[in-house]
Amino acid sequence: xxxxxxxxxxxxxxxxxxxxxxxxxVVLYSFNDSRLNAEWVGFTLSWYKALFNNTEMLAAARNxxxxxxxxSFSATLLGTMAGLAIHRYxxxxxxxxxxxxxxxxxxxxxxxxxxxxxxxxxxxxxxVSIIIAHTTFCIGFVAIIVRARLQGMDxxxxxxxxxxxxxxxxxxxxxxxxxxxxAVVAGALMSFTLSIDDFVITFFTKGVGEPILPIQIYTMxxxxxxxxxxxxxxxxxxxxxxxxxxxxxLEARASARTMSRNEAGK
Amino acid sequence: xxxxxxxxxTRRFSNYTAVDNVSISVKAGEFFTxxxxxxxxxxxxxxxxxxxxxxxxxxxxxxxxDMVGTPPxxxxxxxxxxxxxxxxxxxxxxxxxFPLKMAGKTPQEIKTRxxxxxxxxxxxxxxxxxxxxxxxxxxxxxAFARGLVNRPRLxxxxxxxxxxxxxxxxxxxxxxxxxxxxxGITFVFVTHxxxxxxxxxxxxxxxxxxxxxxxxxxxxxxxxPRNRFVADFIGKISMMNAHVVETAPSHLKLDVKDLxxxxxxxxADVKVGDNGVMAIRxxxxxxxxxxxxxxxxxxxxxxxxxxxxxxDVTTYIVELSNGIYIEALLPNSAPxxxxxxxxxxxxGVSWRHDVGIFLND
Numbered sequence: 001x002x003x004x005x006x007x008x009x010x011x012x013x014x015x016x017x018x019x020x021x022x023x024x025x026v027v028l029y030s031f032n033d034s035r036l037n038a039e040w041v042g043f044t045l046s047w048y049k050a051l052f053n054n055t056e057m058l059a060a061a062r063n064x065x066x067x068x069x070x071x072s073f074s075a076t077l078l079g080t081m082a083g084l085a086i087h088r089y090x091x092x093x094x095x096x097x098x099x100x101x102x103x104x105x106x107x108x109x110x111x112x113x114x115x116x117x118x119x120x121x122x123x124x125x126x127x128v129s130i131i132i133a134h135t136t137f138c139i140g141f142v143a144i145i146v147r148a149r150l151q152g153m154d155x156x157x158x159x160x161x162x163x164x165x166x167x168x169x170x171x172x173x174x175x176x177x178x179x180x181x182x183a184v185v186a187g188a189l190m191s192f193t194l195s196i197d198d199f200v201i202t203f204f205t206k207g208v209g210e211p212i213l214p215i216q217i218y219t220m221x222x223x224x225x226x227x228x229x230x231x232x233x234x235x236x237x238x239x240x241x242x243x244x245x246x247x248x249x250l251e252a253r254a255s256a257r258t259m260s261r262n263e264a265g266k
Numbered sequence: 267x268x269x270x271x272x273x274x275x276t277r278r279f280s281n282y283t284a285v286d287n288v289s290i291s292v293k294a295g296e297f298f299t300x301x302x303x304x305x306x307x308x309x310x311x312x313x314x315x316x317x318x319x320x321x322x323x324x325x326x327x328x329x330x331x332d333m334v335g336t337p338p339x340x341x342x343x344x345x346x347x348x349x350x351x352x353x354x355x356x357x358x359x360x361x362x363x364f365p366l367k368m369a370g371k372t373p374q375e376i377k378t379r380x381x382x383x384x385x386x387x388x389x390x391x392x393x394x395x396x397x398x399x400x401x402x403x404x405x406x407x408x409a410f411a412r413g414l415v416n417r418p419r420l421x422x423x424x425x426x427x428x429x430x431x432x433x434x435x436x437x438x439x440x441x442x443x444x445x446x447x448x449x450g451i452t453f454v455f456v457t458h459x460x461x462x463x464x465x466x467x468x469x470x471x472x473x474x475x476x477x478x479x480x481x482x483x484x485x486x487x488x489x490x491p492r493n494r495f496v497a498d499f500i501g502k503i504s505m506m507n508a509h510v511v512e513t514a515p516s517h518l519k520l521d522v523k524d525l526x527x528x529x530x531x532x533x534a535d536v537k538v539g540d541n542g543v544m545a546i547r548x549x550x551x552x553x554x555x556x557x558x559x560x561x562x563x564x565x566x567x568x569x570x571x572x573x574x575x576x577x578d579v580t581t582y583i584v585e586l587s588n589g590i591y592i593e594a595l596l597p598n599s600a601p602x603x604x605x606x607x608x609x610x611x612x613x614g615v616s617w618r619h620d621v622g623i624f625l626n627d
Contacts, residue, residue, distance in 0.1 A: 154351060156347040156348075156349050156351040157351045157352075157354075159318055159338070159347070159351070160345070160351035160352075161353070161364070162317075162318075162337070162339050163317075163338050163339070163343075163345045164413075165365050165369055165416070166339055166364075170368065174364075179354070179355060
């Protein structure tokens with residue numbers, strides 16, 4: 001191994017260690033048979049049992065799931081339409097308008113949504129306000145994924161559909177939608193994962209009523225980092241991971257099929 | 267009455283005119299080709315016939331009805347795209363069934379018609395495959411089948427053979443001619459490949475910078491190009507500056523600078539004193555030993571400047587006494603290269619009195 005290779009390898013190992021060791025510790029201690037996150041005592045599932053008996057935590061998880069499902073559904077609907085519009089109308093300002101919330105600092109988005117809900121809409125903060133808020137920042141992600149897929153596609157496929165007798169709506173239903181479906185699903189999964197673990201925006205828009213999972217975890221940590229928190233974090237991590245992997249797989253497989261191979265026999 | 271009538275169609279884009287007051291009429295059953303270099307407006311014209319683009323002025327009539335304002339799906343016109351544009355998420359059979367479904371045909375009829383279409387392009391067992399499982403030539407055939415299955419009044423073909431390799435292209439050209447003959451559907455074919463246009467078409471419109479330069483049968487386009495652009499674009503041709511000294515119905519007498527008098531094909535549009543070029547195709551020129559008795563009217567001396575052996579023929583580039591280069595084609599009728607002449611050899615160059623054409627400036 002050459003000198004530069006050693007440097008590259010150690011840089012890589014350190015980077016991954018930095019990324020994954022904290023996560024590994026959380027997972028590990030969720031199975032630790034001790035109240036303290038200090039030393040390994042023995043394997044146990046009791047923290048998971050305790051978690052499933054914690055009614056407040058379960059309520060928080062249920063609320064978070066409801067929010068994530070609703071927000072990702074509406075974000076997918078609106079984001080897909082936005083992605084299609086950005087692709088079709090080559091208006092420069094359109095992508096900026098749609099993608100800006102993605103890049104906006106969350107705290108800014110949180111504050112502005114709070115003010116908007118309270119002072120403009122006169123809305124009582126709760127589940128609905130959180131769903132709207134999450135939808136807002138997820139639209140951009142869906143739009144980016146959908147547009148990327150459209151950009152990789154041969155435009156004449158859509159013209160061919162019209163040419164062969166399909167109305168604009170039939171073209172969308174029979175050709176466009178099936179072809180962008182992997183991106184739509186990937187966008188939905190992405191939105192779900194973004195929504196379920198969002199803290200900042202949820203914190204600003206949640207009001208006082210319902211417990212929400214990330215906030216609930218934070219409240220528990222304020223008292224003490226119990227292994228129960230490790231357990232719920234591990235579950236959350238697992239859920240997110242699965243969704244991200246599925247999303248990437250879908251996109252990669254679909255684009256491999258329709259893009260490289262639809263080229264004109266070159 | 268013409269099936270397709272393009273009347274004074276103009277299409278401008280922000281900074282240039284893609285199609286400039288073009289009028290063309292295509293007869294039913296014809297294989298008509300729009301030929302020209304890239305950017306000549308042929309694809310823009312095709313897109314306007316299909317309905318993907320609209321003319322700024324002029325009319326496009328199909329069977330006497332103006333198509334402007336009719337969306338693509340309502341026009342009895344189908345297109346075969348350069349990229350084939352097969353639907354990647356549908357099987358071959360579903361691709362071909364698409365236009366039939368859109369036209370509201372019954373499932374039984376769709377089934378038989380798809381089967382027939384697959385047979386006609388010699389892919390009988392390919393119905394359940396997906397486009398990505400096909401080779402380039404097979405995709406091409408599916409695209410033809412899909413375009414033809416619902417019997418359009420007009421089939422538009424946008425450089426459909428452009429992506430195929432030379433050998434496959436020749437095969438597909440023959441298949442295409444046969445398909446067209448068999449079905450009797452009118453084809454409007456777009457290409458920049460002049461050999462393809464000559465081989466396939468009943469008539470060709472040569473386009474350049476948004477204008478039609480000439481519309482004629484292939485042999486007339488090749489033998490009697492109307493202007494320098496057409497002469498130069500189609501096939502190989504040698505040109506030399508000339509002016510007209512005598513006109514007769516059967517021939518012209520031209521004066522070529524520093525070479526002398528040349529007899530060329532008669533042309534009623536030419537007057538004594540006109541300046542232009544004398545153009546002549548390489549295969550119409552004979553070269554011989556300088557000592558040989560001249561038996562053609564146009565006979566001059568020259569020196570072999572270069573030659574290119576390309577298998578079936580050898581191209582000689584001969585420098586005439588006035589310093590002009592002229593190309594001559596000699597078939598290699600004997601095995602190996604017909605090594606008649608080497609670079610630097612003196613040769614006699616001659617051609618028939620009626621093969622040179624005079625083109626006005």
